[in-house]
Amino acid sequence: MNIRAQPIRTTCPYCGVGCGVLARPDGEGGLDISGDPDHPANRGRLCVKGAALAETLRPDGRLLTPRIHGRVADWDSALDMVARRFQETIAEHGPDSVGFYVSGQLLTEDYYVANKLMKGFIGSANIDTNSRLCMASSVAGHRRAFGSDTVPGLYEDFEEAELVVLVGSNLAWCHPVLYQRLAAAREKGLGPRVVVIDPRRTATCDLADLHLAIKPGGDAALFNLLLAENERRRACDGIFLPHVSGLQEALHAARATDPAMTGLEPEDLARFLEWWIDTEKVVTVYSQGINQSDSGTDKVNAILNCHLATGRIGRPGMGPFSVTGQPNAMGGREVGGLANMLACHLDIENKAHRDAVQYFWQAPAMAPGPGLKAVEMFRAVEEGRIKALWIICTNPAVTMPEADRVARAIEGCDFTVVSDMMEQTDTTRLAHVLLPATGWGEKDGTVTNSERRISRQRPSQPRRGEARDDWRILADVGRRMGWENAFGWNSAAEVYAEYAALSGVAGGLGSDFDISAHAGITSAEYDALEPFLWPQSSRKRGGRFFGDGRFHTPDGKARMVPVTARAPQPLCPAYPFRLNTGRVRDHWHTMTRTALSPRLSRHMAEPYLELHPQDAAELGLQPAELAEVDSPHGRAILRVLVTDRVARGHPFAPMHWTGETAPSGRIDALVPWLTDPLSGQPASKSAPVAIRPFAAGWFGFALAARAFRPDCAYWARASLPGGMQAELAGRAPPADWGEWAAAMFGLTSEPLTISDRARGMQRLGFVEQGRLAAALFVAPEPVALSRSHVAGLLGAEPGPGMLAGRAGADQPDEGATVCACFGVGVNTIARAIAEQGLVTVESVGAALQAGSNCGSCRPEIRALIERCLAGSGNPAKEPTVFDAGESLILSRDIPADDRKHASDHAN
Incomplete structure (x- = not known):
């Protein structure tokens, strides 16, 4: 009898929602993935990325062994080299000559060991994280206002609110499951009004009762105006205000704000102010549109000021809410993964806090103060002040600002170590030593989501090659540097238990982060750990913060911060x-x-x-x-x-x-x-x-059954079932397209060719063992063909229409994908709208499943319905089918007579 394997309860590795996942081994080395209906964050929902996790577990491109200067090495040699080079650098140039750059995709146990090694034993705070790029302004704003980096509310507040304000947050695309929860509450008739504040009209605006297309940079001005209007209308909370300091200073700055800085129409501004002030249960959700700014901290505090002045914080259905971009950005904040923080929300600039952590760790050389933040760190690498750099689970040669400059800095560093699961990235190519790390499905540890809920990530797959967990790699180096006892853990459970015990010390010093109830956790208890909200201690368990008016400042009061709204730096004519x-x-x-x-x-x-x-x-x-x-x-x-x-x-x-x-x-x-x-x-x-226009002399589309790397001025490649595709463009065509394509594909066979020299078109098909192995389509303008149809021919026997680029009349073309969850194309949806008379997103979902899972494509489906119906007096009799391969994303705002230009470059 075939008994299905029991599912492994784990957590999604993508955004900060922290969705629970059931990973069930399929008996063939893969996994069946579904949402965990018992996890409080997602209640069984998954977005398309989470649902597709099993498809990302392919071994393609994995780093399987350590490498030194590009050559395969054993673990002992690689770790000995890392430990020796770091020791030598510290001995000659001091502890601040080394740096760690880590990641919000690390598990908390990994983060803890990295933080302990750098701050407590190397003796420098030069450890920062790619989370600096997405939520550091929220951390700074929280600490200014609350005295601690504390998210006050819970996800359920989204559903209990009467008004949800989404500012600088494309929730539908970046945190889809929270968007689903909000949409589901509204569909039941119990959900809140929604205001979206964003210069772009994003997919999230589909849910909005009011979209405020604010002038870029105008957020602080808007919330200053809101604060001033609250005071003018006597809406500040007289009961809560004794728990707040700085009100008058904040109001003085707010009253000086010019409404023109928002760029909003007066009636839209007035409506927003009225809704916010007249609604008690307000949740203001903010994300990268607020944080990623040279005045991001002030924008955060402008939002917090409004909630503090009105007492709308820490109670059901109300409060400011920062949603994080990475799966464990919160865990990194909790463990001191930022250069200016200490473990367990302690303050690295507070001597008593430093001494307490040093005593707990029995550390020889505690960092005396903050280290270099991300941009500062890579500037120090560029200038030669940091001479040994360890990059873990991140790709700064792509993601850092001035990425080319950062790549050059890494390349010029005396000694660079990169720990990663992938062999070829922009950053791994620059390393002296590569260390193979485990990835999702192999790792074992914990993560914290945006509402402070800690969940387990559990292994569901065997490790690839010689990959090791990041915490173990770091501990191995720590032991080789002479600190055997401090880094002698045997499991992630032991690391977690030590971290929980340290949090009890922090709690005794007044920290909000305290999970000391788990200080004595056993391996069995760790394996069985259920998702929980911190804190978990004898002092407090879970719940919201600050509704009681008690904050983590010296006087116990929240601080309102005077914010002077300012516009972005002016543009110059050369860069308009x-x-x-x-x-x-x-x-x-x-x-x-x-x-x-x-x-x-x-x-x-x-x-x-x-x-x-x-x-x-x-x-x-x-x-x-x-x-x-x-x-x-x-x-x-x-x-x-x-x-x-x-x-x-x-x-x-x-x-x-x-x-x-x-x-x-x-x-x-x-x-x-x-x-x-x-x-x-x-x-x-x-x-x-x-x-300016790119002066392309030709455009192309290529696909093949195996990976290939084009050689032209522009290319972008993507995976296909059983192969790869690429969009191409160049300035001057090669002398011989056949030779050029054969070299690109790595093939020796002669291609089948269709050529129209008058129109500058070339179509080449390579057949191997009676099957289509590769094809290239070239034209003097963007190539218009059905990419989904051509991709379906890869690996098939060649037929008469192999290079036609479009399906025959008897083969309906699905068109570009709209619903990735179920693989439903734009033309399939358009035909169903026309032939079945579908007029709502729900009816499309019932007929095709499109939009019925993660919901992120619902705005596109709604736009397609409107467009199809607008183009047909009677959709049931007059089907509207888009040009073959046309992308809804690229073309929905293009006039109909321009559709011919919009082939499905997104598909």
Whole structure:
């Protein structure tokens, strides 16, 4: 009898929602993935990235053994070298000559060991994290206002609120399960009004009762105006105000704010102020649109001021709420993974706190104060002040601002170690020593989500090659540096138990973070640990913070901070556009995981530039053409998406593409080293850029059954089922397309060729063992063909229409993917709308499943319904089918007569 394996309860490795996952071994070396219905964060829901986790467990590209100077090495040799080089560097240049750059994707146990090794034993605070890039301003704002980095509320507040304000947060794409929870509450008729504050019209606006298309940088002004209006209307909470200091100073600054700084129409501004002030249960959710600014901390405090002045904090359905971008950004904050923090929310600048941690660790050389934040750290690497660098679980040669400059700095460092699960990334290529680390499905430990809920990540797969857990690698080096006892753990459970015990010391010093109830946890109890909210101690268990008016400041009062709203730095004529950056729906960070899933690449398969129609017209750019984007720090080439979802002068580009997936799409190369003076967080939403057409002499689309790396000015590649595809462009065509394509694909067979020299078109198909092994389509303009249809021919026997690029009349073309959860294309949805008379998103979901899982595609489905119905008086009789392969994402805002330009470059 075949008995199905029991599911392993674990946690998703993507955003900070912290969804519970059931991973069930399928008996063939893979996993069946589903949402955990018992996990409080997601109650069984998963977004498309979480649902596709099993597809990302392929061994492709894994780093399987240690490497020294590119050559395979054994673990002892590699670890001995790391320990020796760090010891030598410290002995000659002091502890501040070394640095660790770590990641919000590490587990808490990994983070704890790294923090202990650097701050307590090496004796420097030069350990920072890529979380500095996404939520450091929130940390700084919390600490200024509350005296601690504490998120006051819980996810259930989203559903209990009467008004949810989403500011600088595209929740539908970046935190889809929270978006689902909010949408589900509204569908039941119990949910709140929703206001979205964002310069872009994002997918989240589909849920909004009011979209405030604020002027970029105008957030602090808006919340200052709200604070002043609360006072004018006598809406400040007289009962709560005795628990708050600084009200008058904050009001004085707020009253001086010019409403024109928001860029909002007076009636929209008035409506927002009225709704917020007249609604008791208000939750203000904010994310990277607030944090990633050179005044991000002030923006955070402008939001916190409004909640403190009105007492809307720490009670059901009300409070400010920072949603984090990474799975364990919160765990890193708790464990002191930032250069200016100490473990367990203790203060590295407080001698009593440092002494307590040093005594607990029995540490020889406690860091005397804050270390270098991320941008400062890589500047120190560039200048030669940091001479030994250890990068763990992150890819700063892509993700740091001025990424090209950072890559050069890493390359020039005397000694660089990189721990990663992938062999080829922009950063691993620069390392002297590579150490293979375990990844999701192999790791064992804990993570903390945005509502302070700690959950277990449990292994469900055997480790690949010689990969080791990050905490163990760090401990191995610590022991080799002479600290045997301090780093002598045998399991993640032992690391966690020590961390929990230290949190009890911190709790005794007044820290909010205290999980000392777990200080004596056994391995069996750790294995069985259920998700829980911190704190967990004899003093307090779970729940909200600050509703009782008690804060972690010296006088126990919250601090309101006077905020002077200021606009972004002015642009100069050479760089007249202000570039906004962010994420797409189905990819994650630098795609080392999500790029392995063909399904996740079908929605957006190449980097793009959202450009307002008037800007595009003035620049002479058509939809689906390529644009060259320059800043003083770097250059990118991006596919043009013409849309009024962005304001004039404020284009948008996603940040996921790398030297492995689209070398000219590395968007953070354009972002300057401009940071918030308090938090050190880079301003990633306002890079000054220039834009011009890329003078392409040809465009191409290629696909093959095995991986290939193009050689041309522009390329972007993505996974296919059983192969790979790439969008291509170059300035001058090669002398012989057949030779060029054969070299690219690594094939020796002669291609089948269709050539139209008059129109400059070439179509080549390579057949091996009677099957289509590769194909190349070339044209003088963006190649219009059905990419989904052509991809389906890969590996098939060649037929008469193999190079036609479109399905025959008897083969309906699905078109570009809209719903990645169920693989439903734009034309499939359009046909169903027309033939079945579907007029709601729910009816499309019932007929096709599209939009019925994670819900992130629902705004696109709704837009498609409107567009189909607008183009047909009677949709049931007159089907509207989009041009083969047309992408809804790229074309939904393009006039119908321009559709011919919008082939599915996102598919």
